[in-house]
Amino acid sequence: MAEIVLGAMLFGTRIGEADSFALLDRFVERGGRWIDTANNYAFWLHPSGFGGQSEQVIGRWLAKRPGMRERILLSTKAGAQPTDATRGLDAPEGLSPVVVRVAMDASLRRLGTDHVDMYWAHIEDRSADLADTVGAFAELAAAGKARRLGASNTPAWRVERARALAATRHVPGWTALQLRYSYVQPRPGALLAATSHRLAMPETLDYVRADPTLDLWAYSTLMNGGYGRADRPLEEAYEHPGTTRRLAVLAETARESGVTRNQVVLAWLLGGDPAIWPIVGASTLDRLDEVMDAGDLKLDPALRARLDLA
Template sequence: MAEIVLGAMLFGTRIGEAESFALLDRFVERGGRWIDTANNYAFWEHPSGLGGQSERTVGRWLASRPGMRERVLLSTKVGAQPTDPARGLDSAEGLSGAVVRAAMEASLRRLGVEYVDMYWAHVEDRRVALAETVRVFGELAAGGLARRLGASNTPAWRVERARGIAAGQGVAGWTAVQLRHSYLRPRPGAPLESSSHRQVFPETLDYVRSDPGLVLWAYTTLLNGGYGRADRPLERAYDHPGTRSRLTALAEVSRELGVTGNQVVLAWLLDGDPAVFPIVGASTLERLDEVMDARDLKLDAESRARLDAAS
């Protein structure tokens, strides 16, 4: 069953430690389990130009809450930590065997744990043979350092090829994909403001739908406030007639159900076909409560059909 995932990207940088701890506490109080971070979060917010702040903040929170490790599931990523702060993502560490092993050790140290529940290849690295990346991820799983494995920002065909390689090597393979996905869809071919983002396409949904061993996690699900905040306009990639049609349908359904547009979007993702694990960031307790309330919203067949038909 799909769940809302708390995105911890800005914890320890733009969101201070006290505020981060309060958000984590409320998330667990509300029944949340999955916490998502990465070894490079949030390098662009920190004077050093390097990440690790989010993992350290989550680690300090866990250390200050006895018994909390048994209540939460941790997700982190490797591959996009800059090696040269001046060049940022252009100097991403990549996914070689040596890098992945060292990054896992560093993430576990920052988090203060012995294993993570999900470990992701954060970005592609075509400089490294896919078989090498698959092998090292499988070794981490075999060693008990990662309970599950996934690939973020990776095309479906590469994920499927990697899964085949893993089967041939006799190691654990990727069982989750993480991509940008929301109710509104960017214009095909239009560049996104973040060049590192990779969008869900219809074949992605078909791929996940056809394989019960694969799940989809979605980021930027609420388009950085674009569904409800006048100060957060949508990117230019969303400036097309389909967006206007979908926003009209979303407003009508939200009004009829007496809920927010954000909540309808999350309900649409959580109970869709395929069901999606939406990653949601929150900077205030009120915003976190809003998104957690979306778990109780069930869209009837007529509302979902209206949402789906808008294009």
């Protein structure tokens, strides 16, 4: 069953340690389990030009909360840590077997744990042999360092090819996809401001819907505040009549249901077909409470149909 995932991207950089601890505590108090981070978060905000700050904060939080590791589930990623601080994502570490193994051990040290519950290939790396990458991830699972494996920002056909390689070798394979997805969608072919983001497309949804062994996790679900904040307009790629229609229906649904637009979006994702795991960041406790309240919201079928048809 899909559930809300706490995105920890800004912990340790834009969100300081004390506030990060408070958000993590509240998330668990509200019944949250999954915390999502990556080994490169948030290199673009840190003077060093390299990531790891988010994992470090989570590790320090766990160290100060005895027994907490057994209550939560950790998700982290490898592949997009810069190798050159001046080039950022133009020089990612990639997904060669050596990099995957070294990155995992470094993440475990920062997190202060002996395993993660989900380990993602953060990006697609066509310079690495796919069979070798599949083998490296499988080794980590066999060693108990990763409970599950997933692929982020990777086309569905590459995921399926990797899963076939794993099945042929009888080793653990990717069982989840992580892509950008929300209620509004950009114009087909429009360039996103974040050029490294890959979108979940209709065929992606069909792929997940047809395979019950696959989960779809979605990031940028609340559009950086674009659904509810006048000072956070949607980027140009979303300027088209479909967005106008959807935002109007979203506002109507929120008003009729007595909830926020953000909560409607999250309920729409969680209760859809396929159900989608929304990753949501929060910088304040009030925002986190708003997010977690959405987990209990069930949309009336008529309202969902109206949202789908807009």
